[in-house]
Amino acid sequence: MKRIDWNGLDEAGRAAALARPAQSRATELRDGVEAIVADVRRRGDGALRELTQRYDGIILDTLQVGDEEFAAAEARLTCELKTAIRDATDRIERFHRASAPVAVSVETAPGVRVERVLRPIRRVGLYVPAGGAPLPSTAIMLGVPAAIAGCRDVVLCTPVQADGRCDDAVLYAAKVTGVHRVFKLGGAQAIAAMAYGTDTVPRCDKLFGPGNAWVTEAKLQVAGDPAGAAIDMPAGPSEVLVIADEEADARFVAADLLSQAEHGPDSQVLLVSPSHALLERVGDEVERQRRALPRADIAAAALGESRLVHVRDLDQALDVSNRYAPEHLIVQTHDPRALLEGIESAGSVFLGPWTPESLGDYCSGSNHVLPTYGYARSYSGVSVASFQKQVTVQEASAEGLRHIGPCAATLAAAEQLDAHRRAVTLRLAAMDAIA
Numbered sequence: 473m474k475r476i477d478w479n480g481l482d483e484a485g486r487a488a489a490l491a492r493p494a495q496s497r498a499t500e501l502r503d504g505v506e507a508i509v510a511d512v513r514r515r516g517d518g519a520l521r522e523l524t525q526r527y528d529g530i531i532l533d534t535l536q537v538g539d540e541e542f543a544a545a546e547a548r549l550t551c552e553l554k555t556a557i558r559d560a561t562d563r564i565e566r567f568h569r570a571s572a573p574v575a576v577s578v579e580t581a582p583g584v585r586v587e588r589v590l591r592p593i594r595r596v597g598l599y600v601p602a603g604g605a606p607l608p609s610t611a612i613m614l615g616v617p618a619a620i621a622g623c624r625d626v627v628l629c630t631p632v633q634a635d636g637r638c639d640d641a642v643l644y645a646a647k648v649t650g651v652h653r654v655f656k657l658g659g660a661q662a663i664a665a666m667a668y669g670t671d672t673v674p675r676c677d678k679l680f681g682p683g684n685a686w687v688t689e690a691k692l693q694v695a696g697d698p699a700g701a702a703i704d705m706p707a708g709p710s711e712v713l714v715i716a717d718e719e720a721d722a723r724f725v726a727a728d729l730l731s732q733a734e735h736g737p738d739s740q741v742l743l744v745s746p747s748h749a750l751l752e753r754v755g756d757e758v759e760r761q762r763r764a765l766p767r768a769d770i771a772a773a774a775l776g777e778s779r780l781v782h783v784r785d786l787d788q789a790l791d792v793s794n795r796y797a798p799e800h801l802i803v804q805t806h807d808p809r810a811l812l813e814g815i816e817s818a819g820s821v822f823l824g825p826w827t828p829e830s831l832g833d834y835c836s837g838s839n840h841v842l843p844t845y846g847y848a849r850s851y852s853g854v855s856v857a858s859f860q861k862q863v864t865v866q867e868a869s870a871e872g873l874r875h876i877g878p879c880a881a882t883l884a885a886a887e888q889l890d891a892h893r894r895a896v897t898l899r900l901a902a903m904d905a906i907a
Contacts, residue, residue, distance in 0.1 A: 473743075473755055473778045478792060490796045492708065492845055493738045493777045505689040509664040516670035523661040530632050535672045537638060537654040542647055545640035557608060557645050560835035564616045567837030572620060572856035583872025587865040592622040595674060596859060597666030597701070598651065599681035600630040602658065606639035613839050613854065614680050615649025621859035626651045627666060627676055631658025659683075660690035667694035667701040678702040680854060682841065704854055708845030709738040712829055713798035713818075715789045715811065716754075718747035720804040724825055725750075726757035728802050729778070730771055731830055733762075737773030742796065744781045744789045751780045790814040797848040800829045819848045870903055 476489050511519040517535065525531050546554070576588040598614040600607055611628065618626045628651045630638050638656055646654050655673055657665060663683075669675030679691060679701050688707050694700030712732040716725050729741040745751055762771050783789045790811060793801055797817035805811065808823040815821055819842030820832050833840045843851035868876070877896045884892035 473741075473758060473775050473780050475751065475755070476779055476781045478744075478781055478783045478788065486795075489779060489781065490742075490792070492711070492740055501685060501689055502693075505660045505686055505693060508660040508686075509667075509690060509693055512661050512664035512670065513668050517672050520657060520661055520665055520670065520673070523659070524632060524657065527659055527661075528632050529634070530636050532632065532636075532656055535655050535657065537643060537656060541637065542643055542654075545637070545643040546647070548640050549644055553641060554644060556835070557612065557641065557648055560609070561612050561616060561645075561648050563835055563837040564612055564839070565620065568617050568620055568839070568856050573860065573862060581872060581875045583869035583874075584876055585867050585872075587867075589863050589865055591861045591863055592624065593677050593859055593861060594623070595625040595627065595676045596623050597676035597679045598626065598628040599662060599666075599679065599683055599687060600628060600642055600646075601681070601683045601687065602631045602633065602639055602642070606630075606633075606642050608639065608641035608645040609834050609840065610681060611642050611645035611651070612649055613841050615646060615651050617839070617854060617856045618680075618859050619650040620856045623859055625653075625674065627674060628654045629657040629662035629666060629673075630654065631662075632656040660686045663687055663690035663694060667697075668699070676701055678704070678859075680704040680841065680858070682707055704841065704858055705843050705851045706845065706847050707843075708847075709740065710735040710800075711740045711742075711798055711844055712800040712802060713742045713744060713793050713796055714802040714804060715786065715793060716743060716745045716747075716750055716804040717786065717806055718745075718750055719806050720745075720750055721825060722750060722753035722757045723761075724828070725754045725802075725804060726761050728804075728829055729754070729758055730761055730765065731828065732800065733771040733774035733778065734765060734767040735770075735774070737770055738777075739774040741774065741778045742781060742798070743779070744783055744792050746783050746785050746789065748782060751782060755780055786811060787814070793818070797846045799842045799844040799848060800832070802827075802829055817849045819843050819853050873899055874903065 481489060520535060521532055573590055575590055578586055580586050596618055600610045628646050630642050632638060663679060665673040666676045666679055691703045695703040710732050714725055714728055725743060732739050732741050743754055762768050765771055781792060783792060786805060794816045799819040801818035802822045803811050804825050820838055822829050822832060832838050839854045841854035877900050881893045881896045
């Protein structure tokens with residue numbers, strides 16, 4: 473990890489220090505995804521079968537997971553893992569229900585009522601990757617809020633494995649969270665299938681979930697097409713920023729940094745601290761712990777783009793963090809909650825030495841589908857609201873129109889929209905005539 477003295481850098485140096493690894497949208501990637509999307513739109517299920525054989529080496533008899541496959545997957549899982557999935561689901565459901573949007577009804581003037589009503593997105597598509605490793609936790613994170621929102625049709629795609637099956641834990645998580653249909657599809661072709669529909673895969677209104685560069689590019693392409701589908705948020709590689717003081721345990725900090733570095737070679741981790749001694753200890757501890765990891769080489773690649781940043785004090789550490797806008801922000805200081813008010817941009821925050829980011833990834837109750845690559849400046853993580861539409865309703869009585877109609881007419885005239893003005897003044901005149 474590269475050591476950086478924040479106060480020894482000019483503005484250009486600071487920007488470079490916080491730069492993420494460049495995301496590839498090379499012409500080859502864009503053109504390749506475009507070709508896959510076009511093929512799925514043109515040939516439907518036939519294209520999906522051929523692409524699955526080409527990229528996954530599997531010939532599929534059926535694209536959809538059947539009831540017997542769900543039952544067999546559940547039977548193969550250990551009781552311990554099934555219990556963990558159910559326990560995590562319960563906690564995630566508890567938090568998401570408590571934080572879900574609520575309907576609102578307000579009288580804004582005498583005789584004028586404005587409401588907000590909630591409607592679920594009718595059909596949503598969930599993508600659960602399985603490239604480096606299957607992610608049943610993502611099935612939970614997406615399936616739970618979709619169910620709470622009341623989506624009528626929840627579709628899930630996840631890549632098929634070398635044995636021709638989808639991951640057992642992913643299937644069990646999908647069943648527990650109430651997903652309606654699961655398809656054995658991965659990559660850009662899965663995104664295209666859910667965005668445009670085929671004979672077997674239904675067209676979805678909005679797509680959710682992380683993925684590799686091909687999946688991300690496919691999501692961006694279908695979101696930019698009026699005939700495609702909306703997406704949850706832009707996505708990039710996983711990342712974490714840790715703010716720590718001299719009292720932090722270097723072992724804990726190193727473990728948290730490595731927990732994100734092992735995601736992939738394009739992940740990024742940062743430690744920001746006013747303590748030179750802690751930065752030194754953590755740097756040594758990261759290397760010691762990394763060597764013992766099964767994914768040590770992947771973590772090493774990620775650490776090559778990672779930083780140990782020395783700052784003047786914790787206030788400056790907050791400034792650095794807000795500028796970076798991390799997906800995950802861990803605060804390991806003497807009084808971590810005292811810094812919470814100063815945190816402006818982060819996908820999810822973890823306070824104190826006993827709150828590893830792993831809890832949020834799996835089972836604390838928050839959602840782990842979060843904005844990355846600096847999008848935390850303007851995006852929030854997935855929630856129940858992500859699966860709903862918030863529709864406003866207004867109703868005015870004659871008395872209400874008398875109260876606020878002149879205001880609307882004046883503003884319409886100022887904007888030179890005379891039809892807008894007349895839609896109000898005609899009604900006011902009609903009321904005057906009756907009176």
